[in-house]
Amino acid sequence: MKKIFLVILSVCIGIARVDGVVSQSNTSEGIPVPRDLELVSNMRLVGAVDSARTTVAHNPASAAAWGRLGHVYLAHEWRAEAADCYRNAVKIEPGAFRWLYYLGRTLDNDPAKAADVYARALALDEAYAPAHIHYANALRSSGKSKIAGRHFERALELAPRNPFSELRLGQLALSAKRFETARDHLLRALALNPKQSEVHAALAQVYLALGNRDAANRHAQAAQMPTNYNEMPDPLYKEVEKAGVSKFWFTRRGRGYFMAKDFKRAAGELAVAVSEDEKNPLIWYLYGVSLLGIERDNEAVAALERALSASRGNDHQNENDLLKIYNSLAIAHGRAGSPELAGPYLQKALALNPASIRAMNNLAFYYAENDGNLDEALNLARKAAEVGPDEGGHPMSLDTLGWVYFKRGNYSAALKTLTLAAKLLPDSPTVYYHLGMAYFENRDTRNALKAFKIASKLSSNFPEADETKAMIRQIESQ
């Protein structure tokens, strides 16, 4: 009982003034409450806060309970309240690295204080590479670049082949005008992750300073590409992200799963996100495509129709986004048993952007597959296939062109084109199925069988899998 009293007392003191900073939060029964919580209308969030606070109230001596409440607050931008919670966790478990680490993460806007906290955390356990990264960032932001460099290097020792440390070391060297050193770090970062725009941007400057204008321009151009990730995996911080229950977090997690092609989880998260924001076409689109990915085709059609109607109310809807919605709707209708509804969407996509390779390719393939206008299919497929990869072309357009040739009965042209497509897309079972068909119609059953078997080996679950198996059986039975 005495212990509980002390904890509550220390909480009150801690909340009133922590490390010299007056907290912005209110307290209720010694537990911090955000001042603006009463203005939050999202009952899921209110419930999450209430639940975590209740757990603390019942277990005031539990660092985990305080930490959980801290996670809920930190995930929802209540940093001061989160900091108070983590401080209490630290008091209860002074030897635990993680509470100090989380406390540091609440202090991103105060690097000097954050650096002090990270230093204390690393004194307890210096083997967590993300802590070195954040410590180094805080040190650098506090003007202590030299020590920051040592911790970026330590993170590299702990997590070799870590592009993030190499990038930061390169940027530090660039700031210090040590251009050769900067170049070496940055090139190593680039080798580890070629899609980091920050690396390209820094390399552009390094090369200009070194007098290599061509290389500078090349990297400046590459810097325009979006980066594919720029943070070191951080399992501890994942716990904070999991505590997020606002639309932002459901969308973010959904998008993350979507990008990782984990469509089941993506659909689960995005289902909540669309219920929170029914007017957002992008979220409906992601949800619809995720549903397609798990073969809930009718629901996918409904979701994508919502994406389309939401986009109609949006004057500045990105043309690219609209194209994606049209294409996905075509696919969804096709898979939901209404291929006749797919064509109009593909035509709309092409009308929206007559130069879109994707739209041309998809409509050509649709015509080829659905006994449509094969002359127009050939026209579109040729245009799409002529575009090189530098201009947005895709080798799948060659497969479409080959398949259009096939449907028009021009089997020799089909074989020639599909052979090239298979070279460019060696992992596509559909291309090998098409190639097999082209060989077959060219009366080369040996190579046809070979192509069909490759297709089957590549996947047992691709759209033409049944037809492929049937062709193998047919040839082998001859």
Next chain:
Amino acid sequence: MRIKSILLRTLPLYLLCFAAAIHVATGRTPPVPITAGAPYVTQITQEPHLKDPPKPFADDELSRPVNLSAPYFTEITSELQLSDAPDPLPDGTYSLPEIMGGGVSLFDYDNDGDLDLLQIVCPPPGKPDRRAPNRLYRQLPDGTYRNVASAAGLDDPGYGQGAAVGDTDNDGDLDVYVTNFGRDAFYLNNGDGAFVDATAAAGFSGDHWSSSAAFFDYDRDGDLDLYVVRYLLFDSGVTCRSRNDRTVYCGPQSFDGVLDALYRNNGDGTFSDVTAAAGIASPGKGLGVACADLTGDGWIDIYVANDQEANHLWVNNGDGTFTDEAVVRGVAFNAYGEAEASMGVTVGDVNGDGRLDLFMTHLRDETNTLYTATEYGIFVDTSEASGLAAVDRGYTGFGCGFFDYDNDGDLDLALVNGAVRRGSKFPGANVGEFWNVYAEPNLLFQNDGSGVFTHISALAGAFANQVEVSRGLAFGDVDLDGDIDMVVANLNGIRVFRNDALSLDNHWLRVRAVDGNRDAIGAEVTVVTAEAEFVGLILPGYSYLSSSQSRAHFGLGTIEAVESIEIKWPDGGRERFKPPGVDRELTLRRGSGDAL
């Protein structure tokens, strides 16, 4: 179900990222070094229309007891009779335009020798479509101001944002381009105290969200061209929420960016939109602009501060076209390679190395960024080493400017703040419950001469004490006493801060560079003394949505004699002048010095 294949062939394409094409840089000529020492002929015109020419401190002033605790800036808005009461604050409807503007401009529209003031006005709360006439305050002989906008015809009623000021027809008076959330407007000064709306006649059209704008002569043909920064394609139907699901002002990422506009002055009263022909081809979400020779090749470049996107440095190729070199020169992103929410921008030589450095303001939790020019043709982010980042991370900066407030010979820094996201209430905020959590104090930094700054807001008096939602900031010697005053545009009105900083026996010099009938916007002025050289610019267009006095002001510290003044004119011509002395404003007319 044959169409199934389309999913398989389309899905990877969904994941493709689309990159905007950029224009690669071309070879540049090396920077022109600053030189001094050749003999010269003196021909200086003392500024003719100063009502009360500034003088050095009088003996009795210096003998007065020094009050070191006196604030450096005193608010004199009411004294100047500029406004009786603050304007109403916006409604707080979470509509982005209501939180972005407007600016303020300091210029002498009637050529009577003192600074008049143009306040750009947004519509009244709840009535975005109602007329919101801008206010032109004329400085009267007694130093007070009176709103003459209606009589002068400068009461543009649009949803005001900012203004650019310059003599576009070379007739010796200043014309005004007003940027709006909606149609912009261009006003030609008749020279008789009145303006005429020449928007259509000059060839300006379009309905955009324009933010900052600046006049400069990019093609060296002797007249002022115009760069208009455009913010984004606003959609009032888009609403945004924070991570804790409260409604917030949407950030720029919720909208598409747009192209800025470059207008070439045809010399006949009309302008042509040459944006595409000039290669200004990358859309952005621009808020601030400064036009100066940032590459040192003698041609004036364009720097655009973009909100949460890479900034643009449109390098003048000298042939009517521009190339974006922001990435290669290190001014697109911060030191971490991250795009920041750039708002205001200013330019000046902060470390006395003769090269122009850049500073821009950003959101809370980002640092403002100081890009210091190097001898390698690139800029380096020195925000942290300069001492600025340790202070300014907790504020959302908008208007900003380098100026030597104490005439000690180096460029100090002032910036005005006001959040766009709810934050903690600063002590002293008193602008209503809704806006108190957006209000922030302004900041003043003192330069030690090497580009390292000390935070001295505690000494800045009213300028930093008043916790409000500030946006525009303009600089000029409002009271003609030889130091630089400031005018701040808040969301609910303007405030004028008189410079009362103690400058002891520091000397100063202010240069008006005139080419033909007009101020030579873009001219680079170098003051050469036995002890040091000082580089300044004739640059009214910087900060945020604002325009400042078009003079190059030099604090000289204890230096009492200037050997020469060199001017690099916007067309590349160079001339040297012999000044008669210090502590005065000089008008240096092109052709009256020694050509270099």
